[in-house]
Amino acid sequence: xYFDSFDHTLWPYLFILLAGVLPTAVWRWIxxxxxxxxxxxxxxxxxxxxxxxxxxxAVIAQLIFQPTGxxxxxxxxxxxxAAILGFIAFLCFGRRLFVAIVVAxxxxxxxxxxx
Amino acid sequence: MSQADAxxxxxxYDWSWFARGMAQVFSLPALILISAFVGFGGLARxxxxxxxxxxxxxxxxxxxxxxxxxxxxxxxxxxxxxxxxAVALAAVRMMPMTMALVxxxxxxxxxxxxxxxxxxxxxxxxxxxxxxxxPEIPRPGRLPFFAGFAxxxxxxxxxxxxxxxxxxxxxxxxxxxALYFLTPIYFAASSWNTARVKAEHLxxxxxxxxxxxxxxxxxxxxxxxxGIIGGxxxxxxxxxxxxxxxx
Numbered sequence: 001x002y003f004d005s006f007d008h009t010l011w012p013y014l015f016i017l018l019a020g021v022l023p024t025a026v027w028r029w030i031x032x033x034x035x036x037x038x039x040x041x042x043x044x045x046x047x048x049x050x051x052x053x054x055x056x057x058a059v060i061a062q063l064i065f066q067p068t069g070x071x072x073x074x075x076x077x078x079x080x081x082a083a084i085l086g087f088i089a090f091l092c093f094g095r096r097l098f099v100a101i102v103v104a105x106x107x108x109x110x111x112x113x114x115x
Numbered sequence: 116m117s118q119a120d121a122x123x124x125x126x127x128y129d130w131s132w133f134a135r136g137m138a139q140v141f142s143l144p145a146l147i148l149i150s151a152f153v154g155f156g157g158l159a160r161x162x163x164x165x166x167x168x169x170x171x172x173x174x175x176x177x178x179x180x181x182x183x184x185x186x187x188x189x190x191x192x193x194x195x196x197x198x199x200x201a202v203a204l205a206a207v208r209m210m211p212m213t214m215a216l217v218x219x220x221x222x223x224x225x226x227x228x229x230x231x232x233x234x235x236x237x238x239x240x241x242x243x244x245x246x247x248x249x250p251e252i253p254r255p256g257r258l259p260f261f262a263g264f265a266x267x268x269x270x271x272x273x274x275x276x277x278x279x280x281x282x283x284x285x286x287x288x289x290x291x292x293a294l295y296f297l298t299p300i301y302f303a304a305s306s307w308n309t310a311r312v313k314a315e316h317l318x319x320x321x322x323x324x325x326x327x328x329x330x331x332x333x334x335x336x337x338x339x340x341x342g343i344i345g346g347x348x349x350x351x352x353x354x355x356x357x358x359x360x361x362x
Contacts, residue, residue: 001195012168019195020176020185023203028234031213036227040218046353048214049311050318051346055208056239056306057322058341059180063299065327068183069154070291083300090304097143100304101297108296112289 078111127224132256136263139244140271145264147301148240150294152272153286155182156279162190169280174269178238179298180205207339211346212242219249220257233258236265239302247309314353321345 003015038044064083066072071079086104093099139145152173159169164186176182181202188198213234221230245261252260278284286294303319310316325341333340 002192003189003195012165013171015189015195016168016172016176016185019188019198020172020181020202023199024176024178024181024206024209025235026203027206027209028213028237029231031210032217032227032230032234034210035214035217038214038218043354045215045218046312046314047346047350048211050314050349050353051342052208052211052215053306053310053315053318054322054325054345054349055211055338055342056243056302057319057345058326058338059208059239060299060302060306061323061326061341062330062338063295063302066330067295068187069158069295070288071295073288074292079296082296083303086300087303090307095304095308097301097304097308100300101143101147104300105293105296109289109293112292 074108074112075115078108078115082107082111127222127229127255128259129253129255130259132252133259133263135256136260136265137267139264140267142244144240144244144301144305145268145271147297148268149271149275151179151298152276153279153284154291154295155179155186156276157283157285158183159186159276160280160283162186164189164280166277166280170273170277173273173276177236177269178206178209201335204336204339208342209237211342212239213237216242216246216261219246220261222254222258225258229258233262233265236262236269238265241265241268243302243305243309247305312353313356314349317352318346318349321348 001015003012005011035048063071064079065076067074067079082104085107086100089103090096090100155173156169164172172182172185176185184202184205185198188201193201216237217230217234220233241261241264244264245257248260249257303323306319307316310319322341322345325345326337329337329340329344
């Protein structure tokens with residue numbers, strides 16, 4: 001079955017529900033059920049946080065290494081270099097989000113202009 | 116449940132924090148997430164998604180990677196049964212994210228259905244922002260704070276992506292690229308600051324390095340594998356380090 005398989009106006013919404021909403025939401029529900037009996041100071045939660053953090057880190061890497069849309073037109077070296085510069089500045093200057101953003105964005109656009 | 120649910124939840128949670136969560140719509144993380152949905156509104160339009168469908172999918176799917184897979188799948192004419200596993204694979208991270216957030220926001224009397232209901236609002240930005248703010252919020256205020264922030268973000272991103280879709284707004288390439296670039300930088304800096312133990316910093320570094328490396332080996336599931344391998348390795352480090360320090 002495809003997005004345009006049926007003419008009914010509600011079909012695309014059902015398609016979105018089946019293909020997008022449920023496969024995403026089901027993991028949240030499983031998470032709620034699994035964490036139900038784990039106590040708040042359990043060591044298991046350190047493992048869970050480590051896995052969650054590593055997953056988010058892999059998403060971050062994908063957004064920089066294999067971006068979609070406009071960012072994909074920027075050279076690889078510019079994207080990675082700007083991200084590294086921004087993160088180093090963040091670590092050196094009080095771990096402020098604002099510093100990371102400004103340095104990374106300035107580096108990104110400067111790199112783009114120079115290439 | 117013997118008492119009315121309404122009075123139950125009123126006494127369990129401090130709902131004054133709901134408004135304070137909503138007020139976070141004027142925060143840097145909110146601005147960054149809204150920027151990401153500027154791009155998504157345009158992408159959805161190009162993919163042939165109608166305004167109504169866009170308005171429906173933004174808050175119900177509520178995870179940008181799932182949105183992107185769904186919309187690009189629709190645009191490419193991918194069948195339903197092929198989109199489902201792709202979206203499910205990209206959304207596995209919702210499970211450990213939920214398991215990490217729930218202990219932060221639940222109170223001793225929290226019912227499973229309260230948590231199931233708010234879990235539908237979990238996505239990286241609201242998750243990260245709430246975990247970061249949680250220590251400053253009294254426990255009964257945390258679930259309302261999360262619901263208020265995630266709720267206003269659902270509304271704001273739906274409105275903004277809908278506007279971009281409707282106006283067919285286009286922006287110069289460098290502007291769009293700069294907007295897209297905000298998201299990974301925010302995620303990286305914020306998860307570094309959110310870490311409670313050193314092992315989470317290690318998990319962040321490992322996940323970042325393993326993601327692209329594993330793409331070469333398992334291109335469909337590199338994020339999942341990077342998360343599991345990186346997360347378990349960081350946890351092993353945590354166990355070894357705490358054993359050395361302990362008795």
